[in-house]
Amino acid sequence: MSAGAYLDNSATTRPTPAVVTAVQQALAEGFYNPSSFYAPAVAARKRLDDCRGALQGILGAHRAVFTSGGTEADNLAILGRMGKTRRKCRVLYTRAEHPAVAEACKSLAKEHEVLEIPLRPEGTLDLEALAGMLTPDVRLICVMQVSNEVGSIQPLREVYALRDRLCPDAAVHVDGVQGFLRVPFKLMGELDTYAVSAHKIHGPKGAGALAMGKGVRLSAQAHGGGQEEGLRSGTENTPGVAGLHAAIQGFPASHLMRALKLRLLDGLRQGVQELEVNGLDPAGPSACDHILNLSFPPVRAQTLMHALEGEGVYVSHGAACSSRRRSPSATLSGMGLSRERQDSALRFSLSPYTTEEEIDAAVAACVRAYRALKPYTRR
Helix, strand or coil, X not given: CXXXXXXXXXXXXXXXXXXXXXXXXXXXXXXXXXXXXXHHHHHHHHHHHHXXXXXXXXXXXXXXXXXCCHHHHHHHHHHHHHCCCCCCCEEEEECCCXXXXXXXXXXXCCCXXXXXXXXXXXXXXXXXXXXXXXCCCEEEEEEECECCCCCEECCHHXXXXXXXHHCCCCEEEEECCCCCCCCCCCXXXXXXXXXXXXXXXXXXXXXXXXXXXXXXXXCCCCCCCCCHHHCCCCCCCHHHHHHHHHHHHHCCCCCCHHHHHHHHHHHXXXXXXXXXXXXXXXXXXXXXXXXXXXXXXXXXXXXXXXXXXXXXXXXXXXXXXHCCCCCCCHHHHHCCCCHHHHHCEEEEECCCCCCHXXXXXXXXXXXXXXXXXXXXXXX
């Protein structure tokens, strides 16, 4: 980007040149149906399996099925798990969950007891409260790996340990959309289900996956030709999967996201005395490298965001999927933040390709816009 800054990478990322090439080649040359039996179709099938193998290797999974993205993967994990259940059970999800998880869980409320796990003030789930909710009839626990709004890394090992001790028959579903490849995912035991989205890691939109552990049984949510082990019928999106594989292969092993995130924070703190950090200490080990949520009271986030847009700086007010809704953020309200602090909160999200120039441009634009808007803001 020649001017300004794109700091909304948790909403979507720019596909890399390698990803674009992989998608184009799959469209132009590898267009064959992977369910057919002649050589070019078998080659298309192999490309699917190569990506599947990469996912399984990274996550320690036994299987993986391709989906249209994180939302479908989450729904397949949740509704597919509960579709195998005939008796009334308890389903748990955190207050911080993406709507793909939260709404899927809420849709089960007529047949099951669906409960929300509360958050601590820094945005991580309350482990003590969770322990009190883990009864033998718990069937499913849904926890995102990384908060898409404030960047808090959830204590997954502790969640699995509590599950193993208090309700070993329950499954844990992890929404890994904001964590995959950016935050290490290592469990003491085997995972149950884990959702991935390509366009969050510089891959194409319309491609994702659900990784599964050994012995996981789900019911299909779409019926047809029986592709993807019968769990996701329909001709596979070979160009999308090719792009996902290229994104995985090309994702930088090292990057400067944490240093740049702290550079952004330091610059804004110097220029905006009223600045407030939402979430964990951004320099701490449980804060991810790529997400920073800040409040600019008393200026409303929407007003500041549009002023930044005029300078070519792109950020978001909360999660992109919910940014057009007028209701308060479930995550920020669950953390106990005041309405003014919620209303003035902006999310800055980086990628491995974010530059120092973008960070410095964002700082300068934010400080200018804030100082210009503050005198005209009513409290």
